[in-house]
Amino acid sequence: MKMSCFKYFALMISTLFLWGCDIKTDDFEVSNGTADFSAxxxxxxxxxxxxxxxxxxxxxxxxxxxxxxxxxxxxxxxxxxxxxxxxxxxxxxxxxxxxxxxxxxxxxxxxxxxxxxxxxxxxxxxxxxxxxxxxxxxxxxxxxxxxxxxxxxxxxxxxxxxxxxxxxxxxxxxxxxxxxxxxxxxxxxxxxxxxxxxxxxxxxxxxxxxxxxxxxxxxxxxxxxxxxxxxxxxxxxxxxxxxxxxxxxxxxxxNVIPYNALPLDQASADALNEGYSGYNALAASVGYDNISFSAGQNALIVEDPQLVLLPEPYRFRQMTATEKLLLSLPTEKLTTEGWGSQVPVPAKYVLALxxxxxxxxxxxxxxxxxxxxxxxxxxxxxxxxxxxxxxxxxxxxxxxxxxxxxxxxxxxxxxxxxxxxxxxxxxxxxxxxxxxxxxxxxxxxxxxxxxxxxxxx
Structure with missing residues (x-):
């Protein structure tokens, strides 16, 4: 398994009550029943x-x-x-x-x-x-x-x-x-x-x-x-x-990294929408969904080799809420290299529907x-x-x-x-x-x- 840097999480330790509900060996007579556990x-x-x-x-x-x-x-x-x-x-x-x-x-x-x-x-x-x-x-x-x-x-x-x-x-x-x-x-x-x-x-x-x-x-x-x-x-x-x-x-x-891990303000969303206008026209011509951004949390752009009606360099789309990102995703690249916004997240980090x-x-x-x-x-x-x-x-x-x-x-x-x-x-x-x-x-x-x-x- 490949394990990359994780996005940091604020964690809270919950207190566990230390009483037991299981039956222990002194509560009943231990028996093997019809099983033979000797080996x-x-x-x-x-x-x-x-x-x-x-x-x-x-x-x-x-x-x-x-x-x-x-x-x-x-x-x-x-x-x-x-x-x-x-x-x-x-x-x-x-x-x-x-x-x-x-x-x-x-x-x-x-x-x-x-x-x-x-x-x-x-x-x-x-x-x-x-x-x-x-x-x-x-x-x-x-x-x-x-x-x-x-x-x-x-x-x-x-x-x-x-x-x-x-x-x-x-x-x-x-x-x-x-x-x-x-x-x-x-x-x-x-x-x-x-x-x-x-x-x-x-x-x-x-x-x-x-x-x-x-x-x-x-x-x-x-x-x-x-x-x-x-x-x-x-x-x-x-x-x-x-x-x-x-x-x-x-x-x-x-399930750690959410599909909508891209936070945007309105100006950034508008700029990205303008940048993807050409893609959206091409996608619409073959019946694929548009890419759209708004202020707040946005679904990441990911590679999708299954979009065969598009030229290979354009085989990407936005994630859906039912899809999964792997914990191995180098999340720092979302900010340092524009992954998920300007650069599609590689398909090896995504479980598609x-x-x-x-x-x-x-x-x-x-x-x-x-x-x-x-x-x-x-x-x-x-x-x-x-x-x-x-x-x-x-x-x-x-x-x-x-x-x-x-x-x-x-x-x-x-x-x-x-x-x-x-x-x-x-x-x-x-x-x-x-x-x-x-x-x-x-x-x-x-x-x-x-x-x-x-x-x-």
Whole structure:
């Protein structure tokens, strides 16, 4: 993911009341029900790997979703849970942050020019170079950046494919880089119970590119991959939990910068209207909308390659209120270089309406399939789509108010995509509740107030 300078925001820290409403282990008799947690294996992407604040690091791994689940499973017969841990105090992401080629580490909230701003630390590339596959087998087989089909191919962990053609987060702990797969490595732990949360990157990669590169995995292909994955994981009646895909367009990453981020006085608006008069005449001749400015907040001008009836240099328009700007947009260019007013914002920073609709259609198709698989293989279905909708609307959990608001919402970390430790605890409880319901178990839920949200300076 590419993370650029963010527009500064005035933030207010809301007070959280520290009373718990969850049932704890001393309130009832813990039971595994019909589930066998003795060898728990987790498969997934960055969310299950413990990615937060834009990077993978030791702190996030200790509070990863599967680690929290394993912690609660322990009292119900769960065994050891081994993760491919990074060194304490180290983290690394995927964004080049300077001319030295350094990658980001964890983002930290800093006071810059009187406002709070997420600022990346320098990542430690040694994490990606440390080959620890022989220290396995591992119980947490979640890997940042994975799509569904990546669980099935050895190429994803093969460094001989060259930089950019394999996943170094998997290669570092693959049992046999270039030979083993994420799925085959998961089976080395002889699991009795599994969790599977995969498919987010099958649409998220497209969204993070503003729909201009990468592609959405088709629902038909996703079905082929997921049937192969779940068929092997659930073989011989093995128990597990499978999670569906949230509405990723609701993430803060796509909702921080408003579509009408261009403030104008009347004189500036009049000057721009005069400047776009020729464009408007051309657009009207082929049935496209005019560009118009007025005093106040105005929709940004953005590239739109789909306006094929216009000559290529004129394929731009104003945004609509239903479209999204990515958090990676270098907002300083709105003032320093006239982006959005005199220069169209590049399409890679914009999710157009048709791209959003394609994402929603794919997620809906994925989730129907995931539900069908849960029924076919008698697995617990974890409804994270509904959880995301509840949080997006604003919700109260254990006495605290939570939302998808950037920085202050409590659930999403400073990268605008991944969870805070408390957010992962909320997700873990959603898994636990689904597992308890399906397997007639009494696994204790987590007191989410034991885990932090965003750290403030």
């Amino acid at each position: 728990f294996v987790a498969l997934g992407d960055s969310y299950s790997a413990g990615f937060m604040n834009g990077a993978l690091g030791h702190e996030g791994q200790l509070m990863s979703l599967p680690a929290l689940l394993a912690q609660q499973f322990e009292a119900a017969g769960g065994g050891a849970f081994v993760q491919p841990l990074t060194a304490d105090g180290k983290s690394v992401g995927t964004t080049v942050i300077n001319t030295n080629g350094d990658l980001n580490g964890y983002y930290e909230l800093k006071v810059v020019d009187g406002s709070f701003k997420p600022v990346p630390t320098i990542g430690d590339k040694s994490i990606l170079a440390s080959m620890i596959g022989q220290q396995g087998p591992y119980n947490n087989m979640a890997v940042p950046g994975l799509r569904s089909f990546h669980l099935l191919t050895p190429l994803v962990g093969d460094p001989s494919q060259g930089a950019g053609n394999y996943n170094p987060f998997y290669a570092r702990f693959a049992s046999e880089p270039g030979v083993s797969t994420v799925l085959s490595d998961a089976m080395l732990a002889n699991p009795t119970f599994f969790s599977l949360w995969i498919g987010g990157n099958d649409v998220l990669s497209f969204a993070l590119a503003g729909g201009e590169s990468d592609s959405i995995t088709s629902v038909s292909n996703f079905a082929v991959y997921m049937n192969m994955i779940v068929g092997q994981l659930a073989a011989d009646g093995r128990e597990g939990a499978i999670a569906n895909i949230p509405d990723i367009v609701a993430l803060p990453y796509f 048709e791209e959003i609709e394609a994402i929603h259609a794919a997620v809906a198709g994925y989730n129907l399939l995931i539900k069908d698989l849960s029924v076919t293989y008698d697995l617990a279905l974890v409804d994270l789509f509904s959880l995301m909708n509840e949080i997006n609307a604003g919700t109260t959990i254990d006495g605290g108010s939570y939302s998808t608001d950037f920085v202050t919402g409590g659930i999403i970390s400073l990268d605008g995509i991944h969870a805070t430790p408390r957010g992962y605890a909320v997700i873990a409880n959603t898994f636990i509740n689904a597992i308890n319901d399906h397997y007639n178990a009494n696994v204790a839920t987590i007191n989410i107030n034991d885990y932090r949200t965003v750290k403030f300076p």
